[in-house]
Amino acid sequence: MPNGVTGLRSALEERYTIKRELGRGGAAVVYLAHDCKHDREVALKVLRRDLVASIGADRFLREISIAAKLTHPNIVPVYDSGDIAGNLYYVMPYVEGESLRDRLRRERELPIDDALQITREVAGAIAYAHGHGVVHRDVKPENILLASGHAVLADFGIASAATDLDAEPITKSGTTIGTPAYMSPEQAAGEPSDARSDIYSMGCVLYEMLTGEPPFTGPSARSILIRKLKGSVPSVRLVREETPGALEAVVTRALACFPADRFASTSDFIAALEPERLSSVAAPAMSVAVLPFTNMSSDPEADYFSDGIAEEIINALTKVHALRVASRTSAFAFKGKQQDIREIGRQLSVAYMLEGSVRKAGNTLRVTTQLIKVADGYHLWSCRYDRDFEDVFAIEEEIAQNVADALKLVLTEQERQAITRVPPSDVRAYDYYLRGRQFMHEARKKSLQFALEMFTRALEIDSDYALAYASVAECCSLLHMFYPGGEEVLERADSASVKALKLDPDLAEAHAARGFVLFQLKDLDAAVQEFERAIELDVKQFEARYFYARACFQQGEFAKAARLFATAAEVREDYQARFFAAQSYAALGQDAEASQAYRLALRAAEQHLELNPDDPRAATMCAVSYCRLGEQERGLEWAERALAVDAEDAGVRYNVACLYSLEGQTERAIECLEEAVRCGFGNREWFERDPDLESLRGHPRFQALLRGKQ
Numbered sequence: 208m209p210n211g212v213t214g215l216r217s218a219l220e221e222r223y224t225i226k227r228e229l230g231r232g233g234a235a236v237v238y239l240a241h242d243c244k245h246d247r248e249v250a251l252k253v254l255r256r257d258l259v260a261s262i263g264a265d266r267f268l269r270e271i272s273i274a275a276k277l278t279h280p281n282i283v284p285v286y287d288s289g290d291i292a293g294n295l296y297y298v299m300p301y302v303e304g305e306s307l308r309d310r311l312r313r314e315r316e317l318p319i320d321d322a323l324q325i326t327r328e329v330a331g332a333i334a335y336a337h338g339h340g341v342v343h344r345d346v347k348p349e350n351i352l353l354a355s356g357h358a359v360l361a362d363f364g365i366a367s368a369a370t371d372l373d374a375e376p377i378t379k380s381g382t383t384i385g386t387p388a389y390m391s392p393e394q395a396a397g398e399p400s401d402a403r404s405d406i407y408s409m410g411c412v413l414y415e416m417l418t419g420e421p422p423f424t425g426p427s428a429r430s431i432l433i434r435k436l437k438g439s440v441p442s443v444r445l446v447r448e449e450t451p452g453a454l455e456a457v458v459t460r461a462l463a464c465f466p467a468d469r470f471a472s473t474s475d476f477i478a479a480l481e482p483e484r485l486s487s488v489a490a491p492a493m494s495v496a497v498l499p500f501t502n503m504s505s506d507p508e509a510d511y512f513s514d515g516i517a518e519e520i521i522n523a524l525t526k527v528h529a530l531r532v533a534s535r536t537s538a539f540a541f542k543g544k545q546q547d548i549r550e551i552g553r554q555l556s557v558a559y560m561l562e563g564s565v566r567k568a569g570n571t572l573r574v575t576t577q578l579i580k581v582a583d584g585y586h587l588w589s590c591r592y593d594r595d596f597e598d599v600f601a602i603e604e605e606i607a608q609n610v611a612d613a614l615k616l617v618l619t620e621q622e623r624q625a626i627t628r629v630p631p632s633d634v635r636a637y638d639y640y641l642r643g644r645q646f647m648h649e650a651r652k653k654s655l656q657f658a659l660e661m662f663t664r665a666l667e668i669d670s671d672y673a674l675a676y677a678s679v680a681e682c683c684s685l686l687h688m689f690y691p692g693g694e695e696v697l698e699r700a701d702s703a704s705v706k707a708l709k710l711d712p713d714l715a716e717a718h719a720a721r722g723f724v725l726f727q728l729k730d731l732d733a734a735v736q737e738f739e740r741a742i743e744l745d746v747k748q749f750e751a752r753y754f755y756a757r758a759c760f761q762q763g764e765f766a767k768a769a770r771l772f773a774t775a776a777e778v779r780e781d782y783q784a785r786f787f788a789a790q791s792y793a794a795l796g797q798d799a800e801a802s803q804a805y806r807l808a809l810r811a812a813e814q815h816l817e818l819n820p821d822d823p824r825a826a827t828m829c830a831v832s833y834c835r836l837g838e839q840e841r842g843l844e845w846a847e848r849a850l851a852v853d854a855e856d857a858g859v860r861y862n863v864a865c866l867y868s869l870e871g872q873t874e875r876a877i878e879c880l881e882e883a884v885r886c887g888f889g890n891r892e893w894f895e896r897d898p899d900l901e902s903l904r905g906h907p908r909f910q911a912l913l914r915g916k917q
Contacts, residue, residue: 222287223251223298234345234362239301242286248301249286252362253294264290271297273341274363281332283352283361299361304354307412311348315419316447319454322416325351327480328358330409334473336363337402344400346408347389348415387428388421392464395432403466406476410461410469417454418446422462423799434799436464445803448810449556453485493614494557496533497521499542500574503566513565514539515641516574516603520561523607525747525778526625529616533557534780540814552581559587561610570596576606578613588613597634625745631669639665640675647682651824651856652690652887658682673714676707680720681750684727689858690887700724715745723754734758749779760787761892765794773804782811786828789835794898805832823852827862831899834869842866857888865899876900877908884912891915 223240229250230237240251254267268288275285288297307325310317317325329351333343343350343363350362387395391407394400414422422441425431440462443455457479463469470476478484497520502513517538524532533555541551552560563576577589588609592602607626611618618626631637643661646654659682665675683700704724707717722737735758741751756771772788775781789804809832812825819825830845846863853859860883867876880894880903891913894900903909 308348673710680704719751857886
């Protein structure tokens with residue numbers, strides 16, 4: 208502006224008194240001014256001179272005159288416009304309050320009801336404008352003002368007459384007006400855009416109100432456009448699980464890359480956001496969560512047994528295809544918390560909750576259970592079992608069957624057989640098996656060694672316990688993968704998996720364990736057959752999908768690995784599956800998907816740490832996730848926490864090395880990686896593929912590690 212503010216004041220002094228600058232953006236500078244003629248405060252916007260040269264004064268004044276005709280309660284009206292001393296300007300009322308951008312900076316994520324109200328009001332304004340042939344083209348949080356409990360849309364000054372076929376569009380081919388993060392792909396590419404472009408922009412704003420950030424971000428306008436054209440819309444529910452599925456579907460459709468795939472009109476978009484259309488906010492009718500059973504025994508260390516019974520019931524109920532069952536991790540996150548059962552049910556998005564208690568004294572066992580309807584908090588069914596300890600399997604099966612009966616589910620014969628398991632000949636073997644599974648959840652060297660000892664004791668009591676053999680094979684395979692110390696461990700895994708299948712050829716866990724062993728024996732084709740057979744026998748088999756995904760990752764099949772890790776995490780909310788899904792997306796260069804997956808991995812790891820605060824492996828995955836999400840300081844804090852718990856664990860050392868690599872601390876990363884190898888980490892194929900170690904690839908010491916030399 209050659210004349211500067213002083214020149215503008217001089218030219219406008221008969222009508223407006225400029226008080227101060229309110230802000231500036233990509234298109235204009237905004238001043239607070241006093242309208243002398245009408246004695247009122249106004250916002251005076253002066254366009255950038257380079258933008259004026261691009262679009263032309265006559266064309267802009269024609270478009271601003273169209274915008275001035277818009278009269279709607281959710282549109283900030285245009286009072287005046289003109290060209291003074293080469294400065295194009297237009298005048299609007301000064302709205303006291305804050306912009307949506309201000310509120311997002313303060314709160315980051317808005318309550319869903321508030322986000323919907325703002326969206327409906329702004330979309331109503333846009334629909335009105337579209338009806339008068341005006342496309343806004345710059346819908347973004349900065350242009351949405353919040354005053355007196357309502358949202359109003361400002362800045363129709365750069366809009367074009369979408370239906371005026373005789374007029375040239377404001378935006379010439381190759382020229383863009385707007386903000387890259389909120390532009391439709393066609394607008395960002397400089398192509399003609401219509402009313403559906405505003406729907407896309409409003410979808411971006413709604414996405415940000417729900418998640419705290421726009422759906423597509425990047426270091427440059429070009430990188431953002433590429434992600435919009437090539438990437439899928441990141442899931443809202445990955446970041447904010449309580450988002451209704453119907454609402455996520457609306458957002459996804461509004462953000463479709465091609466205009467034809469979006470809502471045909473803004474009115475259709477508004478209709479899809481009506482409360483009755485979003486009624487799918489309710490949990491699925493056939494859904495249940497099993498909370499960890501309360502340990503009522505005199506021995507506080509007997510938690511493994513009460514937790515084990517709850518977990519076995521979860522495993523049994525997952526065999527019922529018509530029933531959605533909350534994962535162990537999600538349900539056990541509420542262990543020991545004094546919350547209303549209905550609130551827990553709402554947080555887990557389930558219609559029913561199963562809670563219970565276990566009292567074990569000598570050879571007697573008392574188990575009480577109650578099935579509660581989340582909607583009203585009333586008991587649907589309850590029962591108390593006073594049995595001998597040897598009857599624990601029958602109790603678990605009866606509870607699973609009674610839950611199905613209470614929900615009026617008709618089980619197939621295959622589902623009935625899946626719920627009914629062949630018990631060991633001695634219930635003491637089952638007791639040791641539960642102890643072993645408790646240690647297995649910690650997934651570090653010491654806990655795996657303790658778990659192996661427990662499974663071994665179970666087999667000493669019952670040498671025909673197929674499930675215990677499968678667990679021995681899985682445990683030994685994990686030890687060999689992360690802490691190789693000779694072929695004896697892998698040989699034991701091999702023989703145990705063969706024995707498990709011989710004892711029970713239809714045991715899905717046995718096929719999954721056998722597949723894991725065969726993968727480490729480099730018999731990949733046979734391993735895949737075993738994994739797929741396990742999934743065929745049990746469609747909700749977690750281990751088969753998880754180990755199958757790890758095998759794919761190590762072979763560089765990242766797309767397949769990402770799918771398998773994601774489906775494994777759907778079967779069981781496992782922080783490791785979530786984390787490796789994120790790593791797979793990162794290896795594919797799908798940054799938006801990776802970012803969303805890291806957020807979900809972080810949430811899962813933090814939930815796990817609530818129950819297992821001394822688990823360094825989960826802490827390291829928190830550390831890497833934070834760094835991947837741009838919070839380096841918090842990531843380094845988590846890394847130090849992990850090392851403080853167990854600095855001698857090879858897996859912990861390896862994950863901290865990944866963190867240093869991500870932070871560009873090459874020497875510290877190499878040293879930590881060497882320490883991991885010295886502590887027993889021997890899976891060189893894994894770190895050869897790991898995207899977190901990308902910055903180390905050319906380092907001579909890294910190459911030496913790959914060759915097995917230090």
